[in-house]
Amino acid sequence: MIEFMTTVLGFILAMLALGLVRILRGPADADRMMAAQLIGTGGIAALLLLGTVTAVPATVDVALTLALLATFASIAFVKKGRANAPDSTGDA
Amino acid sequence: MSVAVDIITIVAITAGAFFFLAGTVGLLRFPDTLTRLHALTKADNLGLGLVVLGLVPQAGSLRGGLKLLCVWALALLAGAMVSQLIAREASGQRGDPAMRHDGPPP
Amino acid sequence: MSAAIVFGLCGAAVAGLGLYGLIADPRPLRKIVAFNLLGSGVFMVFGVVARRGAASGFGGDPVPQALVITGVVVAFSATALAVALLLRLFQVTGSATLNTEAPAGTGTDPADA
């Protein structure tokens, strides 16, 4: 079972590495944010698997933190995108 | 019993890995931002969900299993909302007042 | 080669990359990001030292781990302050350059900041 999970973990890691290509290529900022979002979710899955493989139960807490906070970068992106829009309250 | 549980784990995690594959391929191959977002949300919800489903029987305790489910629920909630926001940002509808409410009309 | 060594070498390489970016990139925000990379590479080396010190039933030596946590917090404070300084510089001068003979920007006199 451990071997199986480690293999899947490697597979998900490979998927994350492929997702990086989208950060490289863009073209729009939204595409890059989406790739970061995918890597966040994949990272959570990888953490959960890693925690089971290495028998460190506290890893779930790290995954919980990531699940809460991984979206914050995207929220900041959306907010700042809006700050430049005409209906914003004009910061900068 | 234990074998049956292990089979459930293997099937669910393999299916989850498949959705991560699908999501990544979609993110790389689909032609424009919104279709790529469509691919991404599948990996978000189903990929992580199936991996969690596979890990729950291995958690060993009720508390551990519930925490795993919490992780998924949180990722589901936050991921779905953020995808919405990114989609609106990408499609440039933010300035259009008619498109701004996604809840029921007041 | 143990797991710890792999990550130690990775940390050394990241620190090198960060140092390069800190020196070679003219954009201040990129310098801040590079500085963070440099720091996290050093932290990774600390993590390896901690991991190798596993004893008494602990997975690692808790003292370097605690030092890394303190380091991350201090690095984050420094980053926040640097970003705030940069944004203020941009607000006052309309540009974000560290070049003192800046190309004719708007209001290049930093004295009125």
Next chain:
Amino acid sequence: MTVASALEMALAAVVLGVATWTIAARETFAAVVGFVTYGLLLALIWVRLDAVDVALVEAAIGGGLGGVLLLGAAARLRVTETPTATERPSATVRVGAALLSAAVAAALATGVILLPDPAPTLAPAAAANATATGLGNPVTNVLMAFRAMDTMLEKVVLLLALVGVWSLAPDRLWGGHPGPRHRADPLGTLAFLARLLPPVGIVVGIYVFWTGKDHPGGAFQGGTILAAMWLLVMMAGIADAPQVSSRRLRIVLIAGPGIFLAVGLAGFAIGSAFLAYPVAYAKPLILGIEVAMTLTIAATLGLLLAGAPERSAGQ
């Protein structure tokens, strides 16, 4: 080569790749997205190094708040991108920088390879003295008892950084509200998320803080999560950032280091030295300090991210 060590090499390679991208990317925004991803992946490395406490910090700061800070700055500074890009240093400088960096990296790598064997460790000492505090998490023990001075000064550094950020406000706006007033559609997705997520996040934050006494977690990790939730509420326009001249706010800001310092000074009277806890009360004292610090950290981090005051009071 076992599956596990192949995995470690793959993880290291991916992290190195992202780090390279962060340095090499042409656009700052793309580089910052790379840096956020780097923070996420680093959490995996810390778990692999059996440092779950550090992994929690990295997930909260590297993947969460740090991303907000840098992405926000990148978006605001986008217009300056082209002029500064023309100031590229000469080839000589770049080659010199590359050589210097390579030398530093090689020296670090040699240091890693030549680390003494058996490794020196303070783990047995930490384990032997764990009974003095009654806490089960060795990292919390080190942070709150064995090296408590570091932790106290770290909180002071956080406060100093915040004072530094505030002092960047123009004179007439001193004491006003930090950052722009965020407005969002009150029926929109962001406002909905900002109403739904914080209750859950506050529970998780308190849990991470509380579990830190015996398991990985602690005041800083919990406080970061709380700060993120506060920030979400501010960004969705549901609550405004408080005036920095507010007395209540300032009491919260100094509560953590203040109580820490008071307990430390009391150590002269009831213990034997500065920051010496009497063994019988060590655990409640540490928990009391940590409660105050969690609140202080949440407030300080939230305000650090909100930025310098940009609006005068009442605006």
